Amino acid sequence: MPDASAASVLFRHLAQGVHRYLAEWLRICSVYLGIAVIVTVSMGFALPGLRDQALQVHKALLTALAPSSVPSNASSDQDGLLAGDLDIDTGAAVAMVVPDTTGSNATGYLTPLPHPPAAARARVDVAATSAQVEALRNYISRKYKVAYDATGVLVNTSYKVGRDLKVDPLLLLAVIAIESRYNPFAESSVGAQGLMQVMTSVHRSKFDTLGSKNGALDPVANIRVGAGILKDCIGRRGSVSGGLACYVGASGPNDGGYGDKVLAERRRLAVASGIPLARD
Template sequence: MTASAKVAAGARSLGSTLAHGIVAMAHNSLALVGLLVAFCALTLFSRADLRNAGEDYLRTWLQARQESAADAVADSTGSTDASIIAAVDRATATNPQQLPKNQAAVAYWLAKKYRVAPEPLAVLVSEAFQVGKETKLDPTLILAIMAVESSFNPFAQSSVGAQGLMQVMTKIHTDKYEHFGGHFAAFDPVTNLRVGVKVLQECIQRAGSLEGGLKYYVGAANLPDDGGYAAKVMAEHFRIKQVANGRSNPAEPAAKPSLSAKASVPAVTMPAVQNKAPVPAAPADSATATVALVDKAGAATAQPAKTESTTVAMGS
């Protein structure tokens, strides 16, 4: 074998040895990393304090990255509000076409009637159906109250301090907003809806009926009447329910007779004391009245009445 052949053979041998060494080191390194990972996992599993510390560190790191991204967006848009990156997440809106067919129909119908965008209404309709299922209340009733109270304006406020979609008296029901972060949540549409339903439930339980509960809800519990509030809510409830049931042009509810109007009842003539046959009322311009008496044979004879009949007017 020549010298050059020997050098080539030595080089190949050295390369093969190095390659085998590198492979062995890689295998050993992977095995070492695997053992290290397993050890760390066992340690974190057995040590809750270390696990919590690791979670806090990871959370802080992710938050720092998010703030950096928000700052970058703010610099590029010229805005000083770092929360602009989450604007879409804060919006109370969704695509009505993603709702069930009956809910989508209600959302589009209400949007057209009250001149409100269907996307935010879709969220309210969906929430009303969900809350109605939880509370055993008809969701179309909840929507009817919002329609009558605020015409779906989430920032509405009355002269006495009723606020939001369902015009809840925030100062009176402040405790109901604590779970949602405070009384400013009254202007969050979904929160106002849920708090309003709680108030409605309490009113119905106190009154013992839906109509009575609506009277309590509007603050007319101690008044002779509610100014037609309950009738207005129930009429809108009737229309929205028809839309939810598939009717695109809901019919108006049948008008109920007024409770104050008394039916006209004709005068009823009482029978005379001595006669079995009924005697008509005596004319006002005559002292006597002619009555028909029927004898045992069935013959009729006319004679002056011996007693005056009594006329009684009956009313409701």
């Protein structure tokens, strides 16, 4: 009998210990589960608001910076578009000039050339309707989290500069996507700044010529200077692919895959907007 009684007491103690252990474990789990639920619900309410605020700030910054490089004899509409450029509120077609060579990528400084430039290539005119331009703006806004209204300045400037310099506007927009993801205040570890990551220390005089107070951080001035550098690179190397390799700082044809990224994004821009690419 004493042995049976001792065994019963031991079993009871073990059962009580297991019960206390399980109860404590369940209590801890419930606490952590409650914290996880609270954090999840809080983030669900907070993130949309933070995203909207970020988009509003981005839009405001672009709007504030853009006028500094707009010519004094040009007027702008409610989307910040330059008069006489893209008419995205009507059904009129927009003419733009596109090089017939393949594209690569760029960063904003020139390198020595191992060979003389090739002869200039022929160019073709491509028309973009207002619907296509709007689709292009929607694609950029959604993919790169840019306020839709702010895309008007970027797309309009790319088309105006592309027409003036005879550089494919979609190529410029693709370079911007790869270089900065449409962040006008992006800066690299080597000092490349802005949408097209122009080396300010090398090309400061170009911004001074434009009268830009904010230099490479002015979105409009950055696109114009970056496009001019890219055009010069293409002329020096004789092709868009070679020009983009030059723009990214590659001394030879190997640009580390940068050109392929830009060309792929240019194709995505064309598909998303329905704007045809020129034959390479």
